[in-house]
Amino acid sequence: MLNIADTLYRWCRENRPFALATVVQVSGSAPLPPGTALAVDTTGAAVGSISGGCVEGAVYELCRQVLEPGEPPVRSRFGYSDDDAFAVGLTCGGELEVLVQRIDPADQPHLTAALEKVQAGLPVAVAQVIDGPQHLVGRTLSVLGGGSAYDGTLGNRQQDRAAASQVRGLLRAGRTARVEVGGDADTCPEKLTLLVHTHAASPRMLIFGAVDFAAALSQAGRFLGYHVTVCDARPVFATAERFPHAHEVVADWPHRYLEATEVDARTVICVLTHDAKFDIPLLRLALGLPVGYIGAMGSRRTHDHRLERLREAGVPEEHLACLHSPIGLDLGAHTPEETAISITAEIIAHTNNGTGLPLSRVPGPIHGSAPMARVPSPAALLAA
Template sequence: MLNIADTLYDWCRAARPFALATVVQVSGSAPLPVGTAVGSVSGGCVEGAVYELCQQIVADRGTPVRARFGYSDDDAFAVGLTCGGEIEVLVQHVDPADQPHLTAALETVTQGGPTALAQIIDGPEHLLGRTLTLLGDGSAYDGTLGSPDQDRAVAAEARALLRAGRTARIEVGGDADTCPERLSVLVHTHAPRPRMVIFGAVDFAGALSQAGRFLGYHVTVCDARPVFATPARFPHADEVVVDWPHRYLERTDVDSRTAVCVLTHDAKFDIPLLRLALGLPVGYIGAMGSRRTHEHRLHALRETGVPEDRLARLHSPIGLDLGAYTPEETAISITAEIIAHTHHGSGLPLTRGTGPIHQPAPDALSSATRTAA
């Protein structure tokens, strides 16, 4: 859907009701992926049939319709996919006046901001096509899919997908105590990959860049020493930068999803870098070093005027206590801490916890209460 956000936003601003056709399931060698919306859903071979459905939905303000299209062996000229695949399309009527949150989400997309839009594509007929939107860091959401429990469950999943910049179909509900109605929800996302900026071209950075790339981060390795900061040494990094760490951080773009990992272990790099990083709105800041190094580092940062509330943001020594020794094990330790911090996890073994394994973030619970009120 968000692939045509400009067009949809224009229609919403004009308060113009429209029909929206979204590819909700693909099998075989169908030409376009799940989430593709109006304009071209199949590369040309079923557009006429979809257009007729759209006209009917707009004229009747009817309930959403799911239609399946595939290749017909009996009639090569029948409506179908000559490529041999199959697609399923959800066609729904959209009145912008009924969904002001949709207009706000589309505006955010057109401005390049992070956005997630959850759309019910399978479930009870009266819920088909309903949407819920998350903007920015996803800490709050708007719209409703049917019940506060369903909204919270979908918002938590959508938040994770937004951080990863992935569009995906999720299943929620089916629990008699919380969400009795089983729903299939397509979460459309618009977001660049979150950034992981690794300072220090050391062996640990090589393993961490690989782990970060695996988790969906756009990974940058930065070091002031050109002999160490080379693409050949860091093949999993998206970019390798030769510059003084604090100078690079001053000029690069960061946001609330950015993870800053300081592995330089050298005060002449660490102190100016951390002093700057602790004042930026990044999601995670960690620094490598022993506990003794950490205490010296805190003392030096205090002497430069960094206040205590900013120092409290620093994860040092970096990583969770996994007993890690090798660069690869240390990378898992660091990324585990980033995941726990990002999702408000305890970092404890699941065997020591109680209740649901997947918990929405505290800020999501408060926003859900506001939304449902």
């Protein structure tokens, strides 16, 4: 639902009831992930999309039906129609399950507050009951980032506390996912399946090296939703005027800035300096941090020399295996803009467990639901 938070927030502030259709499960080559939503208000106005167009009409009619007073939530499954690919179904070959429910803002004031936090860019998560006793399906509970407070209820205090605990973990990771709570006869007798919608702070992209490639990469990173920082030890090059698309530009030694800044499992680090006096202390530190991606620019000869220097600096082989160098995918890139696409393509593939191969050469669904094995992060290796 958070994909249409701006409109839902306006409807809630106007105390306008609406029907909310949420993708709660996908399989095969479904076009949009769980948590994506479409909403219809009492005037018939619609916002959002759940399938890229192929089942929107049928879901819209379900929304109109559920908007009638007293109508319970409805779950419906849509899949490919062998008899008629243009019938109500997913012509892409996948399946998705949708929960359609009426939302009355007056009954769930905490939802308005959660949507307001999203509008303000603050971390928040909303847990939605998608399976369980009929009278609980559709209930929501919201959790704010940075604390233990929650609002709303899923049925009873024990279930609320159990749900809030799991939701906080997903919020810290910035993940939207299904979780189960309850089923314990002593504490939470009713088993519930929740879909947890999360809105976390933007992931960080740290670009080291105030070069032309960094200017193009900062623009691409911002387009992808990263909070972009460009850092260089040379103040004459590290200026906001040279990097208008970066959220911040820092003049400091790269390793010193990295040591003092906050990173997490979604952070990507791109080292574009290819200068040993900057690269080695920076990468020695970075390769021991729990970040999502580390890449370094340079030729294969530069890469080989860099590995030798890092080994001499005591970096273990299992950490070196996490370094993407030379940085980027082989797209034949030459210009800074093409190189930025090459780098961000590798980041996307690594983050989503993609192969980086042309889709025409990859068998199976385009939108695969089962993640592939990936190289473990430095944090995971340290914990092993």
